[in-house]
Amino acid sequence: MKTSRRFFLSGASLLAAAMVAGRASAQDVIGDILKSSARGNWDDQFDARASEGGKVASTLPIFSPQTVAFTEQAVAQYQNIVGQGGWVEVPATKKLQLGVDDPDVVPLRKRLMVAGDLSQSAGISTAFDSYVDSAVKRFQLRHGLPADGSMGKYTYAAMNVSAQVRLGQLQTNLQRLKEKAGTLGSRYVLVDIPAAQVEAVENDRVVLRHTAIVGKIDRQTPIVNSKINEIIVNPYWNAPVSIVRKDIIPLMRKDPDYLKNSHIRLFAPDGSEVDPMNVDWSTDDAAKYRFRQDPGSENAMASVKINFPSPDGVYMHDTPQQSLFGKMMRFDSSGCVRVQNVRDLVTWILRDTPGWDRQHFEAAIKTGQNTPIQVTNPVPVHFLYLSAWSTGPGVVQFRDDVYALDGASELQITSSL
Structure with a gap:
């Protein structure tokens, strides 16, 4: 399929994390490395931060004016890359990894240098050393892939998307950002569909991030702009x-x-x-x-359902299939959004609802009885589609265009492999 620049520029109407819920996001890991004063051993810092557990480290919402500014800088960066001829294609014939010495590492190093994942000072050689290993992990995190440092089929596919196509993806998503950034309210829940991630935002700060499971390609999660008005404990499905x-x-x-x-x-x-x-x-x-x-352990929504008005009848919920959150591509639902550690999110939503603190909420779950709760102050909820963005200087995030809304078949990596 020939890429249409018209589709790129027209656009269509999130989170940087590529780690499991509760861990620091890919954006946080990379940002800390770039800002570090000890860049000489940045590869060691990368490995340490990438595996660090804890609270939300970066508090910048994905749909913020700052993200717009950083993404505009990324567009300029990629225009420069395209103007200089783009980047080389890396032969996808071998599983390159740490310790390997192979001629194909030469184009790999060049590719990583052009996008800024590998420092020019690392030089050009056939050795897949610790610097290349860390650069590949950085690349993988920026593309929502498991940061194992190994060149597998998904990493090759993401790496060999041309600079021109990536530029178009950035331009398309910049328009989406500009349409919504700064307009979502002071307290809201955001689902970024391509990233399969959830943000809880309050006063321009991310207070919670969650891994999510969204709709399959043939049962897509729709765009939503609504308000969460009800929580159902032990729901019927x-x-x-x-x-x-x-x-x-x-x-x-x-x-x-x-x-x-x-x-x-x-x-x-x-x-x-x-x-x-x-x-x-x-x-x-x-x-x-x-x-x-x-209601019960077999229920498709497990312990809780998050309701809001929706013409498509979608909602957010818990799930008994917790293992699905560990998958690389989390597009397994029939359109609704499953949320990992959903009880944390519900506790935040119910903060201003009298009588429903965490203790009472957990006690209600244990009863096994169906219990609807009306949210005192309904919380805005937005399901949006963002597959490319930047939330820091020189750090550009890309995700698979799973629903083919970006106008280039090269970006539908999951369905092509």
């Missing part, structure tokens, strides 16, 4: 018709006990409960019924 048709009916054809084992009950339009054994599962007629899963 009402299966959307799309999931009933695509997932539940086929599962019932294979396993007649699926609904029983999953604690899902069937209700007719008049509210009466229906015995699954009386339903003809060979057709799609069952889609006319309501499929409701009881």
